[in-house]
Amino acid sequence: MPRNLLLIGGGHSHVEVIRRWGLAPEPGVSVTLVSPDRHTPYSGMLPGYIAGHYGFDECHIDLDAVCMQAGVTLIGSSAGEIDFSARVARCCQAPDQPFDILSIDTGSTPVLANLPGADRYGIAVKPVAQFLEHWAQLREAAQTAPRPLHVVVVGAGAAGVEVILAMKHRIDFDKGRAVFTLIGDGPAILGVHPRGVQQRFMTIVQDQQITVRLDTAVERVSAGTLLLRGGEKLAFDEVIWVTGAAAPAWPRTSGLQTDAAGFIAVDKHLQSLSHPGVFAAGDIASMMDAPRPKSGVYAVRQGPPLAENLRKALRGETLLEYRPQTRALALISAGDRYAVASYGPLALSGAWVWRWKNRIDTAFMQRYRAAG
Ligand SMILES: Cc1cc2nc3c(=O)[nH]c(=O)nc-3n(C[C@H](O)[C@H](O)[C@H](O)COP(=O)(O)OP(=O)(O)OC[C@H]3O[C@@H](n4cnc5c(N)ncnc54)[C@H](O)[C@@H]3O)c2cc1C
Structure with a gap:
């Protein structure tokens, strides 16, 4: 009787599970991936794609090709x-x-709860495919607009800063017309990064004539207007939500144990705390005894132990323990081919950091291209 391994979501952890499966398939096991997207965007290169440094294929993993190579059935749907x-x-x-065994790697989306109107007006950076479609339209609109468009990015973490600098770079390159505002609800941009990184990016965004609004909370959105805490109204032509990470409702409503924010609670084996034989990795998972930020670095690192434990679960063997690294290197791009490295208290910057990041990112993508 064949056994079924079901993978939901083609995120950063699952692409590695699939690649490894292709190298050593397990006899008698049929593997299926359920994914609404046929291409997984690699988050490290997404800002570079927006800025125009990369083409679509350079920063998207072709799930059709990777699944075909590994003998995995791809079902084009969301679960x-x-x-x-x-x-x-x-x-x-x-x-x-x-x-028989289930694994979930469906990522997260920006937090839009408590932001009335946010889902109607403006666009969230995730799902990425929808955002990229919208971005193409925005670029066109900026070229034909009779006056500069006011583009607002809400969320001043690393992703928000990278996105706004990448958009500015591309629209300038296209000779489009737009002015930009970055809104953060904390006292600094890149709140979790060291002061040196924050200061370097503050200088960069100011040099780019991007208006930065800190300690500013958006309370409500209507057509063309953000209502800010305190009653101020800010007019916009485009608003992009890059506001942290939220979980969908279905893991919790299916009965899976979740953390307070709705992310699937997993143990040191990446296995659900409530349902043995169910695994989760990447943003959708919360390692309850080793919480880490929602970031692609951790999702990528969870791929190999997840692959190993899915195999062990299918064989009925003892699962491996996985301990995530305590610190991760962040290489944050600045629109132009320039980047800042953030590691613990360290901040290093330059065109050489961008080239370093580019080497790491293209080597990562090459792994999945070679499989295709
Ligand atoms: C602009 C930007 C830049 C970033 N840059 C970096 C960076 O440089 N470094 C870094 O570490 N992190 C970065 N991040 C964060 C990073 O994107 C996420 O942490 C990472 O993508 C999480 O990977 P994942 O495997 O959990 O999910 P994802 O990569 O988001 O993949 C999840 C997949 O699941 C699919 N899916 C969703 N719902 C369902 C469903 N119901 N059924 C089936 N499939 C579903 C989605 O279509 C998607 O393809 C960035 C984020 C953004 C927005």
Whole structure:
């Protein structure tokens, strides 16, 4: 009787699971990936794609090719509820998918809760495919606009800063017309990074004539207007939400144990605390005894131990323990081919940091291209 390994979401951890499966398939196991996207964007290169440094194929993993190479069936759909009594995942655009062992790597989306109007006006940076479609339209609009468009990015963490600098770089290159505002609700941009990194980016955004609004909370959105805490109104033509990481409702409503924010609670084996045989990795997972920020670095690092433990679970063997690194190197790009390295208290910057980042990122992508 063949056994079913079901993978939901083609995120950074699962692409490595699939690649490794292709190198050593497990006899008698059929593997299925459920993914609404046929291309996984590699987050490290996304700002470079927005800025125009990379083409689509350079920074997207072709799931069709990777799955075909590994003998994995790709189902083009998103998954919703999990029915644990029937042991199936309900799919929105496909029949229910059965599983013996289940793994979830579906990422996160910007936090829009408590922001009335945010889902109607403006666009969230994730799902990435929708954002990129919108970005293409915005670039066009900036070229034909009779006056400069006012583009507002809400969220001044690393992703928000990278996105606004990348957009500014590209629109300038296109000779488009736009002015930019970056809004953060804390006292500094890049709040979790050392002061040296914050200061370097403050200088860069100011040199780019980007207006920065700190300690500024958006309370409500209507057509063309942000209502800020304190009552101020800010007019915009485009607003982009890059506001942290939120979880979908379906893991919790399916009965999986989650943390307070709705992310799937997993142990040191990346296995659900409530459901043995169910695994999760990347942003959607919360390692309850070793919490880490939601970042692609951790999702990538979880790929190999997840692959190993899925195999062990299928064989009924003892699972491996995984301990994530305590610190991660962040290489944050600044629109032009320039980047800042942030590691613990350290800050280093220059065109050489961008070249270093580019080497790491292209080597990462090469792994999946070679499989294609
Ligand atoms: C602009 C930007 C730049 C960033 N830069 C960096 C960086 O340089 N370094 C870094 O470490 N992190 C970076 N991040 C953070 C990084 O994007 C995330 O931490 C990372 O993508 C998480 O990977 P993941 O595997 O959890 O999910 P993802 O890579 O988000 O993949 C999840 C996949 O699951 C699919 N999916 C979603 N819902 C379902 C469903 N219901 N059913 C089936 N499939 C589903 C999605 O379509 C998606 O393809 C950046 C984020 C942004 C927005």
